[in-house]
Amino acid sequence: MLEIKKKDQIIVLSGKDKGKNGEVIKVLRKDDKVSKILVRGINMASKHKKPTRNDPGGIVKKELPIDVSKVMLVCPGCSKPTRIKVNITEGGKFRVCKKCGQTIV
Ligand SMILES: [Zn+2]
Structure with missing residues (x-):
């Protein structure tokens, strides 16, 4: 979601x-x-x-x-409407743009 x-x-x-x-x-x-x-x-x-x-x-x-x-x-990176994926790392959960790969904080 x-x-x-x-x-x-x-x-x-x-x-x-x-x-x-x-x-x-x-x-x-x-x-x-x-x-x-x-x-x-x-x-x-x-x-x-x-x-x-x-x-x-x-x-x-x-x-x-x-x-x-x-x-x-x-997305603040590519300024396009996007879906995100959630990357879970040791540092926590990060939202990542599916289009440009930018981490969205
Ligand atoms: Zn993007």
Whole structure:
């Protein structure tokens, strides 16, 4: 399964934001697997906020989580959407781009 981490660049594969890139700002896990992610500027929802004494209110835009199956990681080495493989060495687990072989930290 695709391992996605905070600060990764991803590209959206389907839905209204198809083809857009963004940075992962939050990873949501379910049963220890990445299930949904929040991506900056992707899947935005507008919320009307009522004004309060300290807040003028108005429309607040907020990212909604998207399913991890709808995105693909963008490799920082070759800048292409890619699948990764996980290399396990004595030093730990590393994600490696299947296209260019770059280690993705
Ligand atoms: Zn690459």
